[in-house]
Amino acid sequence: MSANELEPDSRVQSSDTVHVALGARSYDIIVGVGLLSEAGKHIAPLLAVPRTILISDENVAPLYLERVAQSLSNHGVACGRIVLPAGEQSKSFAQFEDLLERILAAKVERGTTLLALGGGVIGDLVGFAASAVLRGIDFIQLPTSLLAQIDSSVGGKTGINSRHGKNLIGSFHQPRLVVADSAALDSLAPRELAAGYGEMVKYGLIDDVEFFAWLEANGQQILSGDEAARRHAIAVCCRAKARIVAEDEHESGRRALLNLGHTFAHAFEAESGYGGDLLHGEAVSIGMGLAFRLSARLGYCDPGDAARVTTHLKALGLPTQAADLPAPARRRDALIEHMSRDKKMKDGRLNLILARGIGRAFVTADVPPSDISSLLDEFLGTEAS
Numbered sequence: 001m002s003a004n005e006l007e008p009d010s011r012v013q014s015s016d017t018v019h020v021a022l023g024a025r026s027y028d029i030i031v032g033v034g035l036l037s038e039a040g041k042h043i044a045p046l047l048a049v050p051r052t053i054l055i056s057d058e059n060v061a062p063l064y065l066e067r068v069a070q071s072l073s074n075h076g077v078a079c080g081r082i083v084l085p086a087g088e089q090s091k092s093f094a095q096f097e098d099l100l101e102r103i104l105a106a107k108v109e110r111g112t113t114l115l116a117l118g119g120g121v122i123g124d125l126v127g128f129a130a131s132a133v134l135r136g137i138d139f140i141q142l143p144t145s146l147l148a149q150i151d152s153s154v155g156g157k158t159g160i161n162s163r164h165g166k167n168l169i170g171s172f173h174q175p176r177l178v179v180a181d182s183a184a185l186d187s188l189a190p191r192e193l194a195a196g197y198g199e200m201v202k203y204g205l206i207d208d209v210e211f212f213a214w215l216e217a218n219g220q221q222i223l224s225g226d227e228a229a230r231r232h233a234i235a236v237c238c239r240a241k242a243r244i245v246a247e248d249e250h251e252s253g254r255r256a257l258l259n260l261g262h263t264f265a266h267a268f269e270a271e272s273g274y275g276g277d278l279l280h281g282e283a284v285s286i287g288m289g290l291a292f293r294l295s296a297r298l299g300y301c302d303p304g305d306a307a308r309v310t311t312h313l314k315a316l317g318l319p320t321q322a323a324d325l326p327a328p329a330r331r332r333d334a335l336i337e338h339m340s341r342d343k344k345m346k347d348g349r350l351n352l353i354l355a356r357g358i359g360r361a362f363v364t365a366d367v368p369p370s371d372i373s374s375l376l377d378e379f380l381g382t383e384a385s
Contacts (some may be wrong), residue, residue, distance in 0.1 A: 083086025119145035127158030195281030232348030261287030
């Protein structure tokens with residue numbers, strides 16, 4: 001770790017605040033540059049007692065853990081530390097149990113607040129732990145990846161994976177605060193950043209065609225490090241998710257739209273073993289392309305819209321073709337089996353998020369399984385499993 005990694009970020013500037021309106025469980029999302037250096041200022045006023053446990057992973061901790069801990073100390077807040085292995089495979093029963101035992105070993109009390117410093121894996125894992133320890137304690141999200149800043153840190157979905165599929169075990173447990181420091185994105189590898197961008201595109205495709213058009217014009221600036229473009233895009237996504245979560249906290253209706261492309265994506269990830277061969281945002285990119293492709297096949301949208309979606313994703317370096325998938329994720333029958341266990345199943349029927357055009361997504365349970373099989377056959381270039 002270099003000395004200047006522990007120095008406060010000199011680019012701290014005005015921030016945007018997005019409010020998530022959930023009554024007594026309402027909270028703010030703060031978006032800006034250099035916010036990790038002043039995390040203590042935002043966190044300290046919300047604590048029941050001035051004690052936290054800061055939980056991160058082996059990739060993020062060397063970059064930001066001490067910076068956040070120092071800021072907390074500057075505001076009179078004690079800070080324990082737990083560092084976990086990095087990667088999607090940490091969202092397992094074994095890692096969850098280990099985390100719970102380490103939190104309890106730290107003599108956590110009901111007034112203690114957990115801090116999740118990292119990407120979506122850390123946020124999901126720490127949030128689930130917070131919902132379970134002592135039957136529920138507070139936690140705060142400090143997302144450091146683009147995917148976490150625009151999506152997974154907001155809305156209270158927490159959980160771990162099972163051999164049966166992704167995020168099948170978990171809870172709804174809202175954070176007390178989300179602090180999204182866009183400067184943290186500078187430390188991401190280009191592939192990680194592009195994967196997060198896949199989730200960003202989703203917000204335009206769901207119900208904001210103007211945002212999608214803005215991304216077509218500005219997406220490369222986001223990936224190239226333009227701070228103004230990044231901050232604007234993150235705030236737009238957070239406002240969109242805050243609005244949807246406020247309307248439908250537990251995903252009984254409109255919130256399901258946020259799963260555009262995810263039914264396919266989760267099947268791809270499960271078959272890939274949740275390793276580094278396929279990142280979540282990459283799977284979502286392919287899944288969104290398939291959702292639009294299926295929408296066009298069924299006559300819901302113009303084929304030109306489907307082509308426009310895949311053209312943009314491909315232009316920004318995201319995968320869109322079957323050849324981009326790891327070999328295990330190209331087995332049609334296995335993919336269909338995973339999709340049959342999707343969380344959106346209801347009365348034995350799969351709810352899919354399709355689209356009547358860009359910015360016009362909807363939920364339907366009226367797609368026959370044969371149409372899904374046919375789509376996968378065409379996409380995978382095979383008539384067999």
